[in-house]
Amino acid sequence: MIERSTILEITGLTKRFGGLSVINGLDITVGRQEILGIIGPNGAGKTTLFNLVAGVLQPTAGTIRYEGREIGGLRAWDRCRLGIGRTYQIPKPFSHMSVFENVLTAAVHGAGKSIRAAREQAETMLELTGLAADHAQPAGQLTLLDLKRLELCRALAVEPRLLLLDEIAGGLTDAEVDTLLGIIQRVHEKGTAIVWIEHVIRALRRLCHRIAVLHEGAFVTIGEPETVLADAHVKTIYLGE
Protein backbone atom coordinates (compact mmCIF):
# COMPACT_ATOMS: atom_id res chain seq x y z
CA MET A 1 0.00 0.00 0.00
CA ILE A 2 2.77 2.38 0.92
CA GLU A 3 4.59 1.73 -2.34
CA ARG A 4 1.78 2.70 -4.66
CA SER A 5 -0.51 5.16 -2.94
CA THR A 6 1.89 7.12 -0.76
CA ILE A 7 3.76 10.10 -2.17
CA LEU A 8 5.35 11.40 1.02
CA GLU A 9 6.35 9.47 4.10
CA ILE A 10 8.02 11.27 6.98
CA THR A 11 9.27 9.38 10.01
CA GLY A 12 10.86 10.64 13.20
CA LEU A 13 11.61 14.03 11.65
CA THR A 14 13.46 16.31 14.05
CA LYS A 15 14.90 19.77 13.56
CA ARG A 16 16.84 21.58 16.24
CA PHE A 17 18.27 25.07 16.03
CA GLY A 18 20.93 24.98 18.71
CA GLY A 19 19.07 24.01 21.88
CA LEU A 20 15.66 24.86 20.43
CA SER A 21 13.75 21.92 19.04
CA VAL A 22 11.25 23.10 16.42
CA ILE A 23 10.23 19.76 14.93
CA ASN A 24 10.12 16.83 17.37
CA GLY A 25 10.01 13.32 15.94
CA LEU A 26 7.21 14.10 13.51
CA ASP A 27 5.54 11.29 11.51
CA ILE A 28 3.11 11.62 8.61
CA THR A 29 2.23 9.94 5.34
CA VAL A 30 0.53 11.71 2.47
CA GLY A 31 -1.35 9.86 -0.25
CA ARG A 32 -0.98 10.50 -3.97
CA GLN A 33 -4.57 11.60 -4.28
CA GLU A 34 -4.72 13.45 -1.03
CA ILE A 35 -5.21 17.02 0.11
CA LEU A 36 -3.83 17.24 3.63
CA GLY A 37 -4.48 20.37 5.68
CA ILE A 38 -2.12 21.40 8.44
CA ILE A 39 -3.22 23.73 11.22
CA GLY A 40 -1.53 24.79 14.39
CA PRO A 41 -0.75 27.84 16.46
CA ASN A 42 2.02 30.26 15.46
CA GLY A 43 5.42 28.83 16.26
CA ALA A 44 4.19 25.23 16.02
CA GLY A 45 6.78 24.57 13.30
CA LYS A 46 4.57 24.59 10.20
CA THR A 47 6.84 26.57 7.91
CA THR A 48 9.92 24.78 9.27
CA LEU A 49 8.27 21.52 8.25
CA PHE A 50 7.85 22.83 4.69
CA ASN A 51 11.44 24.05 4.62
CA LEU A 52 12.57 20.56 5.60
CA VAL A 53 10.45 18.88 2.93
CA ALA A 54 11.43 21.41 0.23
CA GLY A 55 15.11 21.20 1.07
CA VAL A 56 15.82 24.68 2.41
CA LEU A 57 16.73 23.13 5.76
CA GLN A 58 18.46 19.84 6.48
CA PRO A 59 16.85 17.67 9.19
CA THR A 60 18.68 16.98 12.45
CA ALA A 61 17.21 13.46 12.50
CA GLY A 62 14.54 11.38 10.77
CA THR A 63 13.74 10.46 7.18
CA ILE A 64 11.74 12.08 4.41
CA ARG A 65 10.73 9.63 1.69
CA TYR A 66 9.22 11.01 -1.49
CA GLU A 67 7.85 8.51 -4.00
CA GLY A 68 9.69 5.81 -2.08
CA ARG A 69 13.03 7.59 -2.20
CA GLU A 70 14.92 9.18 0.68
CA ILE A 71 15.30 12.87 -0.22
CA GLY A 72 16.60 14.26 3.08
CA GLY A 73 20.07 14.86 1.62
CA LEU A 74 18.98 16.44 -1.68
CA ARG A 75 19.23 20.15 -2.40
CA ALA A 76 16.12 22.27 -2.92
CA TRP A 77 16.45 22.41 -6.74
CA ASP A 78 16.77 18.63 -7.02
CA ARG A 79 13.63 18.15 -4.95
CA CYS A 80 11.83 20.65 -7.16
CA ARG A 81 12.92 18.69 -10.23
CA LEU A 82 11.53 15.53 -8.64
CA GLY A 83 8.15 17.24 -8.53
CA ILE A 84 7.88 19.09 -5.23
CA GLY A 85 6.47 22.58 -5.72
CA ARG A 86 5.99 25.13 -3.00
CA THR A 87 4.60 28.57 -2.27
CA TYR A 88 5.89 30.97 0.35
CA GLN A 89 3.72 32.43 3.09
CA ILE A 90 5.55 35.73 2.63
CA PRO A 91 5.78 35.95 -1.17
CA LYS A 92 9.28 35.77 -2.64
CA PRO A 93 8.81 37.03 -6.19
CA PHE A 94 11.64 37.68 -8.65
CA SER A 95 10.83 41.38 -8.24
CA HIS A 96 12.64 42.88 -11.21
CA MET A 97 11.47 40.24 -13.66
CA SER A 98 8.04 40.41 -15.27
CA VAL A 99 5.21 38.24 -13.97
CA PHE A 100 5.49 36.19 -17.15
CA GLU A 101 9.22 35.64 -16.66
CA ASN A 102 8.70 34.59 -13.06
CA VAL A 103 6.46 31.79 -14.25
CA LEU A 104 8.60 31.05 -17.31
CA THR A 105 11.64 30.54 -15.07
CA ALA A 106 9.76 28.03 -12.94
CA ALA A 107 8.58 26.17 -16.04
CA VAL A 108 12.08 26.11 -17.57
CA HIS A 109 14.05 25.11 -14.49
CA GLY A 110 11.44 23.38 -12.33
CA ALA A 111 9.70 21.39 -15.06
CA GLY A 112 12.86 21.09 -17.18
CA LYS A 113 11.30 22.48 -20.35
CA SER A 114 12.91 24.37 -23.22
CA ILE A 115 12.16 28.09 -23.23
CA ARG A 116 9.84 27.59 -26.21
CA ALA A 117 7.83 24.84 -24.52
CA ALA A 118 7.84 26.69 -21.22
CA ARG A 119 6.25 29.76 -22.82
CA GLU A 120 3.06 27.89 -23.49
CA GLN A 121 3.07 26.32 -20.05
CA ALA A 122 3.59 29.73 -18.43
CA GLU A 123 0.72 31.28 -20.39
CA THR A 124 -1.61 28.43 -19.43
CA MET A 125 -0.74 28.80 -15.76
CA LEU A 126 -1.13 32.58 -15.85
CA GLU A 127 -4.61 32.15 -17.29
CA LEU A 128 -5.49 29.49 -14.72
CA THR A 129 -4.46 31.70 -11.82
CA GLY A 130 -6.01 34.87 -13.23
CA LEU A 131 -2.74 36.72 -13.80
CA ALA A 132 -2.84 36.84 -17.59
CA ALA A 133 -3.68 40.55 -17.74
CA ASP A 134 -0.72 41.42 -15.50
CA HIS A 135 1.84 39.27 -17.31
CA ALA A 136 4.04 42.17 -18.45
CA GLN A 137 4.20 43.93 -15.07
CA PRO A 138 7.32 43.73 -12.93
CA ALA A 139 6.48 41.22 -10.20
CA GLY A 140 7.62 43.68 -7.54
CA GLN A 141 4.70 45.97 -8.38
CA LEU A 142 1.94 43.45 -7.75
CA THR A 143 -0.61 43.77 -4.95
CA LEU A 144 -0.53 41.23 -2.14
CA LEU A 145 -3.38 39.24 -3.66
CA ASP A 146 -1.62 39.05 -7.00
CA LEU A 147 1.66 38.13 -5.31
CA LYS A 148 -0.14 35.18 -3.70
CA ARG A 149 -1.51 34.24 -7.10
CA LEU A 150 2.00 34.46 -8.52
CA GLU A 151 3.30 32.18 -5.75
CA LEU A 152 0.70 29.61 -6.74
CA CYS A 153 1.24 30.15 -10.45
CA ARG A 154 5.00 29.64 -10.18
CA ALA A 155 4.60 26.55 -8.02
CA LEU A 156 2.19 25.07 -10.58
CA ALA A 157 4.53 25.86 -13.46
CA VAL A 158 7.08 23.39 -12.10
CA GLU A 159 4.42 20.69 -12.72
CA PRO A 160 4.46 19.37 -9.16
CA ARG A 161 3.24 15.97 -8.12
CA LEU A 162 3.38 17.20 -4.53
CA LEU A 163 2.36 20.80 -3.90
CA LEU A 164 3.16 22.54 -0.62
CA LEU A 165 0.90 25.55 -0.01
CA ASP A 166 1.88 27.87 2.82
CA GLU A 167 -1.04 30.10 3.90
CA ILE A 168 -2.05 30.83 0.35
CA ALA A 169 -5.56 31.97 1.39
CA GLY A 170 -4.47 34.28 4.20
CA GLY A 171 -5.66 37.86 3.77
CA LEU A 172 -8.04 37.11 0.89
CA THR A 173 -11.74 38.05 0.78
CA ASP A 174 -14.39 35.31 0.76
CA ALA A 175 -14.89 35.67 -2.98
CA GLU A 176 -11.16 35.46 -3.60
CA VAL A 177 -10.91 32.37 -1.41
CA ASP A 178 -13.66 30.76 -3.49
CA THR A 179 -11.74 31.46 -6.70
CA LEU A 180 -8.61 30.03 -5.12
CA LEU A 181 -10.47 26.90 -4.00
CA GLY A 182 -11.63 26.39 -7.57
CA ILE A 183 -8.04 26.57 -8.84
CA ILE A 184 -6.73 24.20 -6.18
CA GLN A 185 -9.55 21.78 -6.90
CA ARG A 186 -8.61 21.72 -10.59
CA VAL A 187 -4.93 21.22 -9.81
CA HIS A 188 -5.80 18.34 -7.51
CA GLU A 189 -8.02 16.71 -10.12
CA LYS A 190 -5.06 16.61 -12.48
CA GLY A 191 -3.35 14.30 -10.00
CA THR A 192 -1.38 16.51 -7.66
CA ALA A 193 -1.11 15.70 -3.97
CA ILE A 194 -1.37 18.80 -1.81
CA VAL A 195 -0.16 19.62 1.68
CA TRP A 196 -1.70 22.86 2.78
CA ILE A 197 -0.83 24.97 5.80
CA GLU A 198 -3.68 27.37 6.43
CA HIS A 199 -5.38 29.46 9.07
CA VAL A 200 -8.50 29.95 6.95
CA ILE A 201 -10.37 26.92 8.34
CA ARG A 202 -13.30 27.41 5.96
CA ALA A 203 -11.00 26.78 3.02
CA LEU A 204 -9.45 23.67 4.52
CA ARG A 205 -12.85 22.25 5.44
CA ARG A 206 -14.03 22.53 1.84
CA LEU A 207 -11.19 20.68 0.14
CA CYS A 208 -9.07 18.67 2.59
CA HIS A 209 -9.43 14.94 2.98
CA ARG A 210 -7.62 15.03 6.30
CA ILE A 211 -6.48 17.74 8.66
CA ALA A 212 -3.42 17.37 10.88
CA VAL A 213 -2.84 19.53 13.93
CA LEU A 214 0.73 20.54 14.58
CA HIS A 215 1.65 21.43 18.12
CA GLU A 216 5.15 21.94 19.47
CA GLY A 217 6.76 20.25 16.49
CA ALA A 218 4.65 17.10 16.22
CA PHE A 219 1.18 16.14 15.02
CA VAL A 220 -1.18 15.70 17.94
CA THR A 221 -4.27 14.81 15.89
CA ILE A 222 -4.81 13.65 12.33
CA GLY A 223 -8.20 12.82 10.89
CA GLU A 224 -11.21 13.88 8.87
CA PRO A 225 -11.80 17.62 8.92
CA GLU A 226 -15.09 17.57 10.84
CA THR A 227 -13.78 15.20 13.49
CA VAL A 228 -10.53 17.09 13.98
CA LEU A 229 -12.12 20.52 14.06
CA ALA A 230 -14.71 19.33 16.60
CA ASP A 231 -12.04 17.84 18.86
CA ALA A 232 -11.99 19.56 22.26
CA HIS A 233 -8.22 19.12 22.64
CA VAL A 234 -7.61 20.78 19.25
CA LYS A 235 -9.76 23.70 20.23
CA THR A 236 -7.71 24.14 23.37
CA ILE A 237 -4.41 24.12 21.48
CA TYR A 238 -5.48 26.07 18.48
CA LEU A 239 -8.07 28.48 19.62
CA GLY A 240 -6.97 28.74 23.21
CA GLU A 241 -10.51 28.04 24.41
Place this chain on the structure above:
Amino acid sequence: MPRHQRLSIAVGRIVLVGAAAILAGAPFFLGAGDLTVLTEFLCLLVLAWMWNLLAGYADIVTVGQHAFVGVGAYTFYGTVVLLGVDPYLAFAAAALMALVIALPAMMIVFRLRAAYLAVGTWVVAEVLMLIAGKLPNFGFGSGVSLPVRVAREFGARPDERFATIYWLAFALAAATFASTYFLLRSRIGLGLTAMRDNEEAAGAMGINLVRARVICFLWTAPFLGLAGAIITLQKLRISPPASFSIIDWTVFVIFNVVIGGIGSLEGPILGTALFFILREYLAQLGTWHLIILGTLSIVIILIEPRGLWGLLRRVLGGDLIPVSHGARPGFGITRKS
Protein backbone atom coordinates in the same frame (compact mmCIF):
# COMPACT_ATOMS: atom_id res chain seq x y z
CA MET B 1 3.64 51.01 -22.55
CA PRO B 2 2.90 54.74 -23.06
CA ARG B 3 3.96 56.30 -26.31
CA HIS B 4 6.50 58.74 -24.88
CA GLN B 5 8.27 55.87 -23.13
CA ARG B 6 8.45 53.84 -26.31
CA LEU B 7 9.90 56.91 -27.98
CA SER B 8 12.51 57.54 -25.28
CA ILE B 9 13.58 53.88 -25.37
CA ALA B 10 13.94 54.14 -29.14
CA VAL B 11 16.06 57.27 -28.72
CA GLY B 12 18.16 55.52 -26.07
CA ARG B 13 18.77 52.60 -28.41
CA ILE B 14 19.78 54.91 -31.23
CA VAL B 15 22.29 56.60 -28.90
CA LEU B 16 23.67 53.20 -27.90
CA VAL B 17 23.96 51.91 -31.48
CA GLY B 18 25.40 55.26 -32.57
CA ALA B 19 28.05 55.09 -29.85
CA ALA B 20 28.92 51.54 -30.89
CA ALA B 21 29.21 52.64 -34.53
CA ILE B 22 31.51 55.53 -33.58
CA LEU B 23 33.66 53.15 -31.54
CA ALA B 24 33.79 50.68 -34.44
CA GLY B 25 35.21 53.34 -36.75
CA ALA B 26 37.29 55.31 -34.23
CA PRO B 27 40.75 54.57 -35.75
CA PHE B 28 39.66 56.31 -38.96
CA PHE B 29 39.26 59.68 -37.32
CA LEU B 30 41.00 59.63 -33.93
CA GLY B 31 44.66 60.06 -33.08
CA ALA B 32 46.91 57.77 -31.08
CA GLY B 33 46.23 59.52 -27.76
CA ASP B 34 42.45 59.19 -27.98
CA LEU B 35 42.70 55.61 -29.22
CA THR B 36 44.81 54.71 -26.21
CA VAL B 37 42.14 56.07 -23.87
CA LEU B 38 39.39 54.27 -25.78
CA THR B 39 41.34 51.00 -25.75
CA GLU B 40 41.56 51.30 -21.99
CA PHE B 41 37.87 52.13 -21.85
CA LEU B 42 36.92 49.00 -23.80
CA CYS B 43 39.14 46.79 -21.63
CA LEU B 44 37.63 48.22 -18.45
CA LEU B 45 34.16 47.78 -19.92
CA VAL B 46 34.89 44.08 -20.43
CA LEU B 47 36.06 43.82 -16.81
CA ALA B 48 32.91 45.65 -15.67
CA TRP B 49 30.57 43.31 -17.58
CA MET B 50 32.33 40.32 -16.11
CA TRP B 51 32.30 41.60 -12.52
CA ASN B 52 28.65 42.49 -12.98
CA LEU B 53 27.86 38.96 -14.17
CA LEU B 54 29.49 37.50 -11.06
CA ALA B 55 28.41 40.00 -8.40
CA GLY B 56 25.19 41.25 -9.96
CA TYR B 57 23.69 37.93 -10.98
CA ALA B 58 25.44 34.97 -9.36
CA ASP B 59 26.08 36.69 -6.00
CA ILE B 60 29.81 36.00 -6.25
CA VAL B 61 31.16 39.29 -4.93
CA THR B 62 34.76 38.90 -5.98
CA VAL B 63 37.53 41.36 -5.17
CA GLY B 64 40.10 39.14 -6.87
CA GLN B 65 39.16 39.72 -10.48
CA HIS B 66 42.63 41.20 -11.19
CA ALA B 67 44.05 37.68 -10.73
CA PHE B 68 42.82 36.61 -14.16
CA VAL B 69 43.86 39.87 -15.80
CA GLY B 70 47.37 39.23 -14.47
CA VAL B 71 47.37 35.60 -15.50
CA GLY B 72 46.33 36.66 -19.00
CA ALA B 73 49.10 39.25 -19.13
CA TYR B 74 51.82 36.86 -17.97
CA THR B 75 50.64 34.05 -20.22
CA PHE B 76 50.60 36.38 -23.20
CA TYR B 77 54.15 37.49 -22.47
CA GLY B 78 55.31 33.94 -21.81
CA THR B 79 53.91 32.43 -25.00
CA VAL B 80 54.78 35.25 -27.33
CA VAL B 81 58.23 36.19 -25.99
CA LEU B 82 59.59 33.09 -24.26
CA LEU B 83 58.01 30.44 -26.48
CA GLY B 84 58.02 32.57 -29.61
CA VAL B 85 54.48 31.67 -30.54
CA ASP B 86 52.44 33.73 -33.01
CA PRO B 87 50.99 36.70 -31.05
CA TYR B 88 47.44 35.97 -32.14
CA LEU B 89 47.76 32.41 -30.86
CA ALA B 90 49.15 33.87 -27.64
CA PHE B 91 45.77 35.53 -27.07
CA ALA B 92 44.14 32.12 -27.15
CA ALA B 93 46.76 30.88 -24.69
CA ALA B 94 45.99 33.78 -22.33
CA ALA B 95 42.28 32.95 -22.39
CA LEU B 96 42.92 29.26 -21.89
CA MET B 97 45.36 29.75 -19.02
CA ALA B 98 42.92 32.03 -17.20
CA LEU B 99 40.33 29.28 -17.52
CA VAL B 100 42.78 26.64 -16.26
CA ILE B 101 43.71 28.77 -13.22
CA ALA B 102 40.03 29.48 -12.57
CA LEU B 103 39.36 25.80 -11.85
CA PRO B 104 41.51 25.40 -8.71
CA ALA B 105 40.70 29.01 -7.67
CA MET B 106 37.02 28.09 -7.81
CA MET B 107 37.53 25.00 -5.65
CA ILE B 108 39.02 27.19 -2.93
CA VAL B 109 36.73 30.18 -3.24
CA PHE B 110 33.43 28.28 -3.54
CA ARG B 111 33.92 26.73 -0.11
CA LEU B 112 33.27 30.21 1.21
CA ARG B 113 30.24 32.47 1.17
CA ALA B 114 29.56 36.22 1.15
CA ALA B 115 32.28 38.31 2.84
CA TYR B 116 34.53 35.28 3.33
CA LEU B 117 34.29 34.56 -0.38
CA ALA B 118 35.32 38.13 -1.16
CA VAL B 119 38.37 37.84 1.08
CA GLY B 120 39.11 34.42 -0.41
CA THR B 121 39.18 35.76 -3.96
CA TRP B 122 41.52 38.52 -2.83
CA VAL B 123 43.89 36.07 -1.16
CA VAL B 124 43.97 33.88 -4.28
CA ALA B 125 44.80 36.94 -6.39
CA GLU B 126 47.56 38.09 -4.04
CA VAL B 127 49.11 34.62 -4.00
CA LEU B 128 49.11 34.54 -7.81
CA MET B 129 50.75 37.98 -7.87
CA LEU B 130 53.45 36.82 -5.46
CA ILE B 131 54.08 33.74 -7.59
CA ALA B 132 54.36 35.97 -10.67
CA GLY B 133 57.04 37.95 -8.84
CA LYS B 134 59.08 34.76 -8.33
CA LEU B 135 59.20 33.80 -12.01
CA PRO B 136 62.81 34.14 -13.23
CA ASN B 137 62.05 34.62 -16.93
CA PHE B 138 59.44 37.25 -16.22
CA GLY B 139 61.72 39.80 -14.51
CA PHE B 140 60.83 38.79 -10.94
CA GLY B 141 59.20 41.53 -8.87
CA SER B 142 60.04 44.43 -11.17
CA GLY B 143 58.66 42.90 -14.35
CA VAL B 144 59.88 43.15 -17.92
CA SER B 145 59.11 45.01 -21.14
CA LEU B 146 57.82 43.48 -24.33
CA PRO B 147 60.50 43.41 -27.05
CA VAL B 148 59.94 45.86 -29.88
CA ARG B 149 59.74 43.02 -32.43
CA VAL B 150 56.54 41.79 -30.76
CA ALA B 151 54.96 45.22 -30.92
CA ARG B 152 55.96 45.46 -34.63
CA GLU B 153 53.87 42.38 -35.38
CA PHE B 154 50.84 44.58 -34.76
CA GLY B 155 51.93 47.35 -37.08
CA ALA B 156 55.22 48.74 -38.33
CA ARG B 157 54.44 52.34 -37.37
CA PRO B 158 53.07 53.35 -33.95
CA ASP B 159 49.87 54.71 -35.55
CA GLU B 160 49.10 51.39 -37.18
CA ARG B 161 49.93 49.62 -33.96
CA PHE B 162 47.56 51.71 -31.87
CA ALA B 163 44.80 51.13 -34.39
CA THR B 164 45.34 47.36 -34.41
CA ILE B 165 45.41 47.15 -30.62
CA TYR B 166 42.30 49.30 -30.48
CA TRP B 167 40.49 46.98 -32.88
CA LEU B 168 41.52 43.99 -30.82
CA ALA B 169 40.02 45.66 -27.74
CA PHE B 170 36.90 46.51 -29.72
CA ALA B 171 36.58 42.92 -30.93
CA LEU B 172 36.97 41.65 -27.37
CA ALA B 173 34.33 44.06 -26.05
CA ALA B 174 31.95 43.12 -28.86
CA ALA B 175 32.49 39.40 -28.26
CA THR B 176 32.04 39.84 -24.51
CA PHE B 177 28.85 41.77 -25.01
CA ALA B 178 27.35 39.42 -27.58
CA SER B 179 28.16 36.23 -25.68
CA THR B 180 27.00 37.61 -22.33
CA TYR B 181 23.81 38.80 -23.99
CA PHE B 182 23.13 35.33 -25.32
CA LEU B 183 24.05 33.78 -21.98
CA LEU B 184 21.51 36.00 -20.24
CA ARG B 185 18.88 35.22 -22.89
CA SER B 186 19.40 31.46 -22.45
CA ARG B 187 17.82 29.23 -19.83
CA ILE B 188 20.94 29.67 -17.73
CA GLY B 189 20.45 33.43 -17.88
CA LEU B 190 16.83 33.09 -16.86
CA GLY B 191 18.03 31.22 -13.79
CA LEU B 192 20.76 33.78 -13.09
CA THR B 193 18.30 36.65 -13.30
CA ALA B 194 15.98 34.84 -10.88
CA MET B 195 18.94 34.25 -8.53
CA ARG B 196 19.73 37.95 -8.70
CA ASP B 197 16.22 38.76 -7.44
CA ASN B 198 15.68 36.00 -4.86
CA GLU B 199 18.10 33.20 -4.30
CA GLU B 200 15.98 31.00 -2.05
CA ALA B 201 12.96 31.13 -4.34
CA ALA B 202 15.23 30.48 -7.34
CA GLY B 203 16.45 27.28 -5.68
CA ALA B 204 12.89 26.24 -4.87
CA MET B 205 11.91 26.74 -8.54
CA GLY B 206 14.48 24.20 -9.65
CA ILE B 207 17.47 26.42 -10.42
CA ASN B 208 20.70 24.66 -9.57
CA LEU B 209 22.44 27.50 -7.76
CA VAL B 210 25.79 25.72 -7.53
CA ARG B 211 25.94 24.93 -11.24
CA ALA B 212 24.90 28.49 -12.15
CA ARG B 213 27.74 29.89 -10.03
CA VAL B 214 30.31 27.52 -11.53
CA ILE B 215 29.24 28.45 -15.07
CA CYS B 216 29.50 32.17 -14.28
CA PHE B 217 32.89 31.93 -12.64
CA LEU B 218 34.40 29.90 -15.47
CA TRP B 219 32.64 32.08 -18.06
CA THR B 220 34.37 35.27 -16.91
CA ALA B 221 37.93 33.90 -16.67
CA PRO B 222 38.87 33.74 -20.40
CA PHE B 223 37.47 37.22 -21.07
CA LEU B 224 39.47 38.62 -18.16
CA GLY B 225 42.57 36.82 -19.45
CA LEU B 226 42.09 38.30 -22.92
CA ALA B 227 41.67 41.76 -21.45
CA GLY B 228 44.93 41.22 -19.57
CA ALA B 229 46.69 40.28 -22.82
CA ILE B 230 45.43 43.37 -24.66
CA ILE B 231 46.33 45.64 -21.73
CA THR B 232 49.85 44.16 -21.80
CA LEU B 233 50.14 44.76 -25.50
CA GLN B 234 49.12 48.37 -25.02
CA LYS B 235 51.38 49.06 -22.06
CA LEU B 236 54.19 46.96 -23.58
CA ARG B 237 55.15 45.79 -20.10
CA ILE B 238 54.30 43.21 -17.49
CA SER B 239 54.98 43.51 -13.77
CA PRO B 240 53.31 41.96 -10.74
CA PRO B 241 51.96 45.22 -9.24
CA ALA B 242 50.68 46.59 -12.58
CA SER B 243 49.44 43.41 -14.26
CA PHE B 244 47.80 42.22 -11.03
CA SER B 245 46.67 45.70 -9.94
CA ILE B 246 43.73 45.38 -7.55
CA ILE B 247 43.06 49.13 -7.86
CA ASP B 248 42.97 49.26 -11.65
CA TRP B 249 41.34 45.93 -12.50
CA THR B 250 39.07 45.35 -9.52
CA VAL B 251 38.41 48.42 -7.33
CA PHE B 252 37.70 50.86 -10.19
CA VAL B 253 35.65 48.19 -11.89
CA ILE B 254 33.51 47.72 -8.78
CA PHE B 255 32.98 51.49 -8.58
CA ASN B 256 31.95 51.59 -12.21
CA VAL B 257 29.45 48.78 -11.95
CA VAL B 258 27.97 50.05 -8.69
CA ILE B 259 27.66 53.63 -9.98
CA GLY B 260 26.35 52.55 -13.38
CA GLY B 261 23.92 49.95 -12.09
CA ILE B 262 24.51 46.40 -10.97
CA GLY B 263 22.49 43.51 -12.39
CA SER B 264 22.05 44.87 -15.92
CA LEU B 265 24.01 45.05 -19.17
CA GLU B 266 23.46 48.81 -19.48
CA GLY B 267 24.79 49.72 -16.02
CA PRO B 268 28.43 48.75 -16.63
CA ILE B 269 28.45 50.75 -19.89
CA LEU B 270 27.07 53.83 -18.14
CA GLY B 271 29.40 53.49 -15.16
CA THR B 272 32.56 52.89 -17.19
CA ALA B 273 31.76 55.80 -19.52
CA LEU B 274 31.17 58.10 -16.54
CA PHE B 275 34.42 56.92 -14.96
CA PHE B 276 36.39 57.91 -18.05
CA ILE B 277 34.63 61.25 -18.41
CA LEU B 278 35.32 62.09 -14.76
CA ARG B 279 38.89 60.93 -15.11
CA GLU B 280 39.49 63.14 -18.11
CA TYR B 281 38.09 66.21 -16.37
CA LEU B 282 39.12 65.56 -12.79
CA ALA B 283 42.51 63.92 -13.25
CA GLN B 284 44.31 67.19 -12.55
CA LEU B 285 42.72 67.19 -9.10
CA GLY B 286 44.87 64.21 -8.14
CA THR B 287 43.60 62.31 -5.11
CA TRP B 288 40.40 64.40 -5.07
CA HIS B 289 39.36 62.62 -8.21
CA LEU B 290 39.17 59.34 -6.30
CA ILE B 291 37.47 60.92 -3.28
CA ILE B 292 34.80 62.35 -5.58
CA LEU B 293 34.38 58.96 -7.25
CA GLY B 294 34.00 57.18 -3.90
CA THR B 295 31.53 59.75 -2.58
CA LEU B 296 29.53 59.56 -5.80
CA SER B 297 29.20 55.79 -5.57
CA ILE B 298 28.00 55.97 -1.95
CA VAL B 299 25.46 58.68 -2.76
CA ILE B 300 24.11 56.77 -5.74
CA ILE B 301 23.84 53.53 -3.76
CA LEU B 302 21.87 55.34 -1.05
CA ILE B 303 19.45 56.86 -3.57
CA GLU B 304 19.09 53.87 -5.86
CA PRO B 305 20.76 50.53 -5.12
CA ARG B 306 20.63 49.70 -8.81
CA GLY B 307 22.72 52.70 -9.77
CA LEU B 308 22.31 55.34 -12.44
CA TRP B 309 20.78 52.84 -14.81
CA GLY B 310 18.18 52.03 -12.13
CA LEU B 311 17.20 55.72 -12.06
CA LEU B 312 17.25 56.11 -15.81
CA ARG B 313 15.33 52.92 -16.38
CA ARG B 314 12.43 54.24 -14.31
CA VAL B 315 12.25 57.29 -16.57
CA LEU B 316 12.57 55.25 -19.77
CA GLY B 317 10.24 52.53 -18.55
CA GLY B 318 12.19 49.64 -20.07
CA ASP B 319 15.53 48.12 -21.03
CA LEU B 320 17.65 49.41 -23.88
CA ILE B 321 19.24 45.99 -24.20
CA PRO B 322 16.31 43.62 -23.80
CA VAL B 323 17.42 40.32 -22.28
CA SER B 324 13.93 39.61 -20.96
CA HIS B 325 11.35 37.22 -22.37
CA GLY B 326 7.79 38.23 -23.16
CA ALA B 327 4.55 36.36 -23.69
CA ARG B 328 3.19 36.06 -27.20
CA PRO B 329 1.86 39.37 -28.57
CA GLY B 330 -1.67 40.11 -27.44
CA PHE B 331 -1.59 37.63 -24.57
CA GLY B 332 -3.79 38.63 -21.63
CA ILE B 333 -5.18 41.76 -23.25
CA THR B 334 -8.72 40.56 -23.85
CA ARG B 335 -9.21 38.84 -20.51
CA LYS B 336 -8.99 41.27 -17.65
CA SER B 337 -9.68 39.29 -14.50
